[in-house]
Amino acid sequence: MEALTTVNESAPNQGNLKDLPLFEFKVLAASTDNFSLINKLGQGGFGPGRLPEGKEIAVKRLSRASGQGLEELMNEVVVISKLQHRNLVKLLGCCIEGEERLLVYEYMPKKSLDAYLFDPLKQKILDWRTRFNIMEGICRGLLYLHRDSRLKIIHRDLKASNILLDDNLNPKISDFGLARVFQVNEDEANTIRVVGTYGYMSPEYAMEGLFSEKSDVFSLGVLFLEIISGRKNSHKEENNLNLLAYAWKLWNEGEAASLADPIVLDESFVKEITKCVHIGLLCVQEIANDRPSVSTVIGMLTTEITNLPEPKQPAFIARGGVYEAECSDQSSQKVSINDVSLTTVTGR
Numbered sequence: 001m002e003a004l005t006t007v008n009e010s011a012p013n014q015g016n017l018k019d020l021p022l023f024e025f026k027v028l029a030a031s032t033d034n035f036s037l038i039n040k041l042g043q044g045g046f047g048p049g050r051l052p053e054g055k056e057i058a059v060k061r062l063s064r065a066s067g068q069g070l071e072e073l074m075n076e077v078v079v080i081s082k083l084q085h086r087n088l089v090k091l092l093g094c095c096i097e098g099e100e101r102l103l104v105y106e107y108m109p110k111k112s113l114d115a116y117l118f119d120p121l122k123q124k125i126l127d128w129r130t131r132f133n134i135m136e137g138i139c140r141g142l143l144y145l146h147r148d149s150r151l152k153i154i155h156r157d158l159k160a161s162n163i164l165l166d167d168n169l170n171p172k173i174s175d176f177g178l179a180r181v182f183q184v185n186e187d188e189a190n191t192i193r194v195v196g197t198y199g200y201m202s203p204e205y206a207m208e209g210l211f212s213e214k215s216d217v218f219s220l221g222v223l224f225l226e227i228i229s230g231r232k233n234s235h236k237e238e239n240n241l242n243l244l245a246y247a248w249k250l251w252n253e254g255e256a257a258s259l260a261d262p263i264v265l266d267e268s269f270v271k272e273i274t275k276c277v278h279i280g281l282l283c284v285q286e287i288a289n290d291r292p293s294v295s296t297v298i299g300m301l302t303t304e305i306t307n308l309p310e311p312k313q314p315a316f317i318a319r320g321g322v323y324e325a326e327c328s329d330q331s332s333q334k335v336s337i338n339d340v341s342l343t344t345v346t347g348r
Helices: 025-031 069-080 113-117 128-148 203-208 213-229 243-252 267-283 294-302
Strands: 045-050 056-061 091-097 100-106 152-154 163-165 171-173 180-182 188-190 193-197 210-212 330-337 340-347
Touching (some): 025 091, 113 213, 128 171, 193 203, 203 210, 203 213, 243 267, 267 294
Antiparallel strands (some): 152 180, 330 340
């Protein structure tokens, strides 16, 4: 785990916690009924917890087995404690006691986007207008990270399960454990340790360890196509095509709107749905420089732009659960665990 305050990698220290409220472990354990599975929120998350004064919270308990608990916690604290935006989840405090490392967040009653988007019984709550608003909100949160905050932050793990929803189904980006803070003059960075979620990682990050704003944009494009369709990127369509390949096929057939979840496909929304598929495909283009910036994506979403550039073939070269590519100067070891793909790239 790389815990960074800048892309040049400085080691974290507990001095970064001085301005953040510290919670006692026993208080957090009591608030979540001793981390009961009934209160489980995804991987490592628990809630709602209730503090003695009645405030509802969500608690992220970092894995003790990973050996990365303190560094991951410090990275998340350093990043998110400096951020304030309506489309980012709010960090309330943390806990470090013995081997325990926990983060305390505001509680999002609707939990995560994937809980609705991929559940046949719940997805009907997400009508087209709600889905459009969620896409726009994610973009605005991401723009804040990339350009509008005091820091320049690459999230590196943008996915449906990391988008939390409030009571009004407004989206909030969460989970900054893998985020990297860039210096003002930095545009991209390289890592020998690629950690992220299969299906959302850009090809340059998955295969070469390169990441930038445009790698987040790739993940954003995958999210767009998932939100529009109500399908996971890993879902296989006709002829064993994944979601990106299927969207590309429909686009070339002039049937982009057919990608939409039947629940939201309405004649009055066909033009807007088609535009959103178009934007999603622009975001998942194979070459990073071909992808639009987040600010450009927002402009495309919210204005009547009629001459969007034609998308090029997306990066959907994925077989057997891992990315496959021929690299002349690098070799890589790939391990897939559930939906998380860890790739360590080493020079020959």
